[in-house]
Amino acid sequence: MDFxxxxxxxxxxxxxxxxxxxxxxxxxxxRFRNDRAAAEVGLDGMSDAEWIAHFGRFEPLRDSLxxxxxxxxxxxxxRVYNPEIGDGRGFLFAQMRDxxxxxxxxxxxxxxxxxxxxxxxxxxxxxxxxxxxxxTEMLEALGVETSRSFSLxxxxxxxxxxxxxxxxxxxxxxxxxxxxxxxxxxxxxxxLQDRDALRQLTAYVLRHYHGEEYxxxxxxxxxxxxxxxTARMAARYMAxxxxxxxxxxxxxxxxxESFDYGPWRFAPFWDPGFTAAYFDHAxxxxxxxxxxxxxxxxxxxxxxxxxxAEEEPLIEAMDxxxxxxxxEVTDALLWRLGVLPRGTEADRVLTAxxxxxxxxxxxxxxxxxxxxxxxxxxxQYGEAFDDLRGQLEHYRPRKGRDHDHWSGAPCSMLIDxxxxxxxxxxxxxxxxxxxxxxxxxxxxxxxxx
Numbered sequence: 001m002d003f004x005x006x007x008x009x010x011x012x013x014x015x016x017x018x019x020x021x022x023x024x025x026x027x028x029x030x031r032f033r034n035d036r037a038a039a040e041v042g043l044d045g046m047s048d049a050e051w052i053a054h055f056g057r058f059e060p061l062r063d064s065l066x067x068x069x070x071x072x073x074x075x076x077x078x079r080v081y082n083p084e085i086g087d088g089r090g091f092l093f094a095q096m097r098d099x100x101x102x103x104x105x106x107x108x109x110x111x112x113x114x115x116x117x118x119x120x121x122x123x124x125x126x127x128x129x130x131x132x133x134x135x136t137e138m139l140e141a142l143g144v145e146t147s148r149s150f151s152l153x154x155x156x157x158x159x160x161x162x163x164x165x166x167x168x169x170x171x172x173x174x175x176x177x178x179x180x181x182x183x184x185x186x187x188x189x190x191x192l193q194d195r196d197a198l199r200q201l202t203a204y205v206l207r208h209y210h211g212e213e214y215x216x217x218x219x220x221x222x223x224x225x226x227x228x229x230t231a232r233m234a235a236r237y238m239a240x241x242x243x244x245x246x247x248x249x250x251x252x253x254x255x256x257e258s259f260d261y262g263p264w265r266f267a268p269f270w271d272p273g274f275t276a277a278y279f280d281h282a283x284x285x286x287x288x289x290x291x292x293x294x295x296x297x298x299x300x301x302x303x304x305x306x307x308x309a310e311e312e313p314l315i316e317a318m319d320x321x322x323x324x325x326x327x328e329v330t331d332a333l334l335w336r337l338g339v340l341p342r343g344t345e346a347d348r349v350l351t352a353x354x355x356x357x358x359x360x361x362x363x364x365x366x367x368x369x370x371x372x373x374x375x376x377x378x379x380q381y382g383e384a385f386d387d388l389r390g391q392l393e394h395y396r397p398r399k400g401r402d403h404d405h406w407s408g409a410p411c412s413m414l415i416d417x418x419x420x421x422x423x424x425x426x427x428x429x430x431x432x433x434x435x436x437x438x439x440x441x442x443x444x445x446x447x448x449x
């Protein structure tokens with residue numbers, strides 16, 4: 001496909017972003033390039049030297065943005081409103097269309113300081129970049145709509161961090177995502193009481209991400225889209241056994257695409273209290289509380305839209321979330337079980353039975369879904385799974401187990417393996433385990449797709 005550059009963000013004007021420049025890194029060592037994602041936006045034909053020039057030195061892509069832009073936003077962080085955030089170590093580098101015609105962004109993490117950096121150095125540890133590759137590859141394979149880790153380049157700086165051994169190696173990450181407009185982007189404009197800008201941003205999102213024009217009911221329609229899409233994201237997190245860790249309102253994309261991975265983890269068991277962030281002492285963003293947290297964030301969008309919309313249509317849009325979540329989590333769990341739906345009532349009974357059995361037995365999630373794919377439970381799953389086994393007898397598999405993935409072992413992404421992959425890089429600069437893991441995840445994705 002040919003590269004199709006865009007500059008849509010410029011429609012919003014200077015009040016929404018700050019022009020910035022990338023840091024002049026001492027080194028630019030290419031560690032990961034996602035040619036599969038690059039092919040979807042017409043950028044896979046680059047040489048490594050060209051790749052580094054654009055995604056390590058940030059030379060502009062043809063006819064896209066001439067200057068990187070640090071986006072302005074606010075947000076609730078662990079339910080505390082913070083008006084002093086924004087793109088503090090990243091920027092929007094380029095926009096383009098993908099092969100499906102969607103508007104896409106290339107954004108960065110670790111590209112240097114911006115006006116929103118406050119006291120931060122604007123950098124990203126190499127370990128943080130490696131962890132984001134692993135998170136996005138695994139989530140994509142498990143059916144979560146996520147940003148894609150597009151490029152990782154080691155930058156040759158020694159960083160000091162309080163939560164990992166220092167000094168540690170540095171990197172700059174480029175993400176491919178379906179937009180970078182956050183709930184916090186709307187919160188900032190509501191905080192500033194800028195109704196005209198709220199209307200402008202609402203019109204931008206409706207036009208570019210939904211193909212709709214603004215109209216009198218534009219804010220309510222936007223909220224309905226966000227409500228449904230974030231309900232889907234919450235449901236897909238649960239089926240994947242994923243814990244994002246920091247579901248602040250500035251980390252929720254209005255397209256419903258998951259992004260921005262820090263202290264994430266995959267839960268080993270169906271444990272509602274399992275947390276990812278060591279600093280989440282109250283378990284606000286624990287595994288089982290993620291739907292509630294995402295609903296709360298969507299409510300902050302509703303509150304932000306109130307200055308330009310009547311209350312009742314916004315309430316109606318928010319009321320879509322519970323039913324949308326129930327529908328989506330049922331669909332997601334059936335997808336992971338590898339069976340076809342039978343009907344709303346039967347499917348919900350099945351998934352409730354599944355959740356109950358998994359929670360009561362603390363059965364390893366990845367092992368269970370590997371063994372049960374297609375709907376036939378092996379005999380090793382005993383009495384606690386009898387009800388589930390009986391219900392599954394009435395379900396048909398959605399595809400067979402003829403892919404070579406099923407002849408091996410389950411593909412997991414638990415913390416011990418993540419740490420082992422990083423240790424190979426940190427101790428001996430061995431990138432083999434990372435690339436092998438990405439290949440294994442992509443084989444699983446083929447088997448599940």
